[in-house]
Amino acid sequence: MKKMFTFMLMFVLLITACSSESDSDNNDTTEDTNAEQTSSNDATETKEDTESGKTEVVFWHAMGGNLEETLTTIVSDYNASQSDYEVVAIFQGSYEEALTKFNTVAGTSDAPAIMQTFEVGTKYMVESGNIQPVQKFIDADSYDINQWEKNISNYYNVDGTQYSMPFNSSTPVLIYNKDAFTAAGLDAENPPMTYSALKEASQKLTIQDGSNTTQYGFSVLNYGWFFEQLVAVQGGHFVDNDNGRTASAQEVTFNQDEGLNVFTLISDMYNDGTYYNSGTSWDDIRAAFLSGKTAMYLDSSAGVKAMVDSAEFEVGVSYLPIPDGKEREGVIIGGASLWMSSGLDEEIQQGAWDFMKYVSSAEVQADWHLQTGYFAINPAAYDLDVVKEVWEAYPQLKVTVNQLRETKSSTATQGALISVFPEARQKVVSAMESLYQGADPQQALDQAASEINRALEKANKLSGN
Amino acid sequence: MKRKINKKRITRSSFGAGMLYLLPSILLFGIFLFYPMFKTLYLSLFWTDTQGNPVQYVGLENFMYLFESPSFMTSIKATLLFVLYTVPVGIVLALILALLANENVKGIGFFRTMFSSTIGMSVAASSVIWMLMYNPAIGIFNKILSAIHLPELQWLLDPDYALISVAISTIWMNTGFSFLILLGGLQNIDERLYENARIAGVGTWYKLRNITLPMLSPTLFFVVTVSIIGAFQSFGQIDILTGGGPMESTNVIVYAIYKDAFINYDVGLASAQAVLLFFCILFVTILQFKIGERRVHYQ
Numbered sequence: 001m002k003k004m005f006t007f008m009l010m011f012v013l014l015i016t017a018c019s020s021e022s023d024s025d026n027n028d029t030t031e032d033t034n035a036e037q038t039s040s041n042d043a044t045e046t047k048e049d050t051e052s053g054k055t056e057v058v059f060w061h062a063m064g065g066n067l068e069e070t071l072t073t074i075v076s077d078y079n080a081s082q083s084d085y086e087v088v089a090i091f092q093g094s095y096e097e098a099l100t101k102f103n104t105v106a107g108t109s110d111a112p113a114i115m116q117t118f119e120v121g122t123k124y125m126v127e128s129g130n131i132q133p134v135q136k137f138i139d140a141d142s143y144d145i146n147q148w149e150k151n152i153s154n155y156y157n158v159d160g161t162q163y164s165m166p167f168n169s170s171t172p173v174l175i176y177n178k179d180a181f182t183a184a185g186l187d188a189e190n191p192p193m194t195y196s197a198l199k200e201a202s203q204k205l206t207i208q209d210g211s212n213t214t215q216y217g218f219s220v221l222n223y224g225w226f227f228e229q230l231v232a233v234q235g236g237h238f239v240d241n242d243n244g245r246t247a248s249a250q251e252v253t254f255n256q257d258e259g260l261n262v263f264t265l266i267s268d269m270y271n272d273g274t275y276y277n278s279g280t281s282w283d284d285i286r287a288a289f290l291s292g293k294t295a296m297y298l299d300s301s302a303g304v305k306a307m308v309d310s311a312e313f314e315v316g317v318s319y320l321p322i323p324d325g326k327e328r329e330g331v332i333i334g335g336a337s338l339w340m341s342s343g344l345d346e347e348i349q350q351g352a353w354d355f356m357k358y359v360s361s362a363e364v365q366a367d368w369h370l371q372t373g374y375f376a377i378n379p380a381a382y383d384l385d386v387v388k389e390v391w392e393a394y395p396q397l398k399v400t401v402n403q404l405r406e407t408k409s410s411t412a413t414q415g416a417l418i419s420v421f422p423e424a425r426q427k428v429v430s431a432m433e434s435l436y437q438g439a440d441p442q443q444a445l446d447q448a449a450s451e452i453n454r455a456l457e458k459a460n461k462l463s464g465n
Numbered sequence: 466m467k468r469k470i471n472k473k474r475i476t477r478s479s480f481g482a483g484m485l486y487l488l489p490s491i492l493l494f495g496i497f498l499f500y501p502m503f504k505t506l507y508l509s510l511f512w513t514d515t516q517g518n519p520v521q522y523v524g525l526e527n528f529m530y531l532f533e534s535p536s537f538m539t540s541i542k543a544t545l546l547f548v549l550y551t552v553p554v555g556i557v558l559a560l561i562l563a564l565l566a567n568e569n570v571k572g573i574g575f576f577r578t579m580f581s582s583t584i585g586m587s588v589a590a591s592s593v594i595w596m597l598m599y600n601p602a603i604g605i606f607n608k609i610l611s612a613i614h615l616p617e618l619q620w621l622l623d624p625d626y627a628l629i630s631v632a633i634s635t636i637w638m639n640t641g642f643s644f645l646i647l648l649g650g651l652q653n654i655d656e657r658l659y660e661n662a663r664i665a666g667v668g669t670w671y672k673l674r675n676i677t678l679p680m681l682s683p684t685l686f687f688v689v690t691v692s693i694i695g696a697f698q699s700f701g702q703i704d705i706l707t708g709g710g711p712m713e714s715t716n717v718i719v720y721a722i723y724k725d726a727f728i729n730y731d732v733g734l735a736s737a738q739a740v741l742l743f744f745c746i747l748f749v750t751i752l753q754f755k756i757g758e759r760r761v762h763y764q
Contacts, residue, residue: 096727096728100727100728103515103516103730104516106516124515124730127515128515128516210614211616212611212616212617222710222711277619277622278601278602278622279601279619279621279622279710279711280708280710280711281596284600284601284602287600287602287603288601288602291602291603293601293602419515420729422728422729423728423729423731426724426728426729429710430710430711430712430713433624433710433711433712434712436622436623436711437624437712451536455729458512461512462512462514462520462521
């Protein structure tokens, strides 16, 4: 009897072990080939699954916290507005995490219909071969993309093809403490626009108490995005071949004059004791500003509204500073766009496209802009009364929009197109951090450049360019 | 003749039964341990595409690159330093606490619970708490430093202090576990040995050196081995506290593997590092068994 029991137990174990094995096999090999055959079945199945007979459109996003709440409202509004499609929004963690998850299911029937990917993942997505450029639907629908903000949609336009639909876009701005400006005898309505003005203001804003500095003048988050922006605003390229837009980038170019200007500024100010190293966490730099540790810092325009709300002092917002004598080129858009998976049932793709059109309408964009501080990708939103009213209360939001609209469209402000962007950003951050250890700005840049060049070379070899 | 065949049949059938008994564990090990291990070894010899599929056989080029890369050397240095910072201090601290908690006084249960309480904290939750305490602008540590008129420190932002800061929080997290195991070991020591010692009238130090530590040595050996392996594999607190920065000073090998595989999508390079880490831990563990176990006194 006991023997029987053991045998049965083993048998059960054997079966579960085997079935899990064959499951994973399925995932690896057969799913690819099955994807097309089963996708139509899936579509009919899901049709039956949803009570109302709607086609299910899965949407993976990386919007956490209050952004997720806003997005969920938009999605449920959309689902209530029509009876053909049911969009299911699923939060998949940070941009990096979401992309990693997408990577494992891309090209299979488990892939989401709509995928939100950050701007630096653009080249990666294009090369993955598992996405459907939205240009196909723009053409089929004769959809007018001129209603989108040109500076935003340009980023996702590669070789004349619109690959993805811009969704949440932000740019960097200078945020400053107006009360601290007044206390230091500076004009709170006239924030520094050039490097020399920035240095001068920072010197006046820095307050020392014995050996400790209680208030620093200026701070930049150790994050590659800000460096890219500070280079682009001077008209500088991040990589060669016109930022990788005319041909695949072979080498980085940020270690030339424009990049050196930025690094020299940071290095000089840090050595002067007027610059605060706030690390790599967005929360930390915002806490430093709110607690008065630094009087000026760079932030994303998407953080403006929350900052104005939570600060106990008057908050000012201004453009990115530029070196003296340089002409202002403008900012690169940041944020993310919506991508469509390829190999899906036609009807699911139609649903995804329909949702994308809904999201880019002026009304939804106005709501999105006001709730989050992200830009409206459809500028018609700014003419709506709701937006005008909020702008009265938060004039700071308007500054962010103006900075974007004054941007000149060029390959510098279109942003770089490379597949090894995450790695490049890590190297730039390391280089920034080495400045605080007294590294020479040019050497720090060259060190990062040579490491990124190797990554570029390897990526080019692998993709056959 | 007949008997011989019978015997053979018995051995064969008992071998079959033995295999059957082993089958579940062999299957589980095979699927979740051996297959991934060999796959890692295989991938480490390739350049891979972004989805981790091998594209081009490159032999040992991934390894050659690692040995020349200053970044990998920093990783190795950070890993070894991290083990050095966390393991000895953590175990000595746990041992002191365990010796204290082993005394039979009123209310000792409260202290035993307190000392082992960190075992119930997840790495992620405790890391977030430590991150707040380390925050240079609003954290408690800098508030204390400035209250006693010492210069403030950039705990997690200064490459000279970042690894130590992470190590301090790791010691705090791991002490609960070591404490619990060591306390269990102490409770198992035969009370009569101490009675004899009392009759002989020997001092406290003598008792500790000649009774407690030798009797505790199997437990200590276990704790040391497990702690070293754990320190080599620390990930969560580094991911949350520093993300491998500043200037890669806390970029321990496990974190470098994660970054290469899941952020830079360079699975080949990550696999090569995983293989090196495997041999590294294997070597240290063998060394421990060869040298450390000689001093272990089994009852």
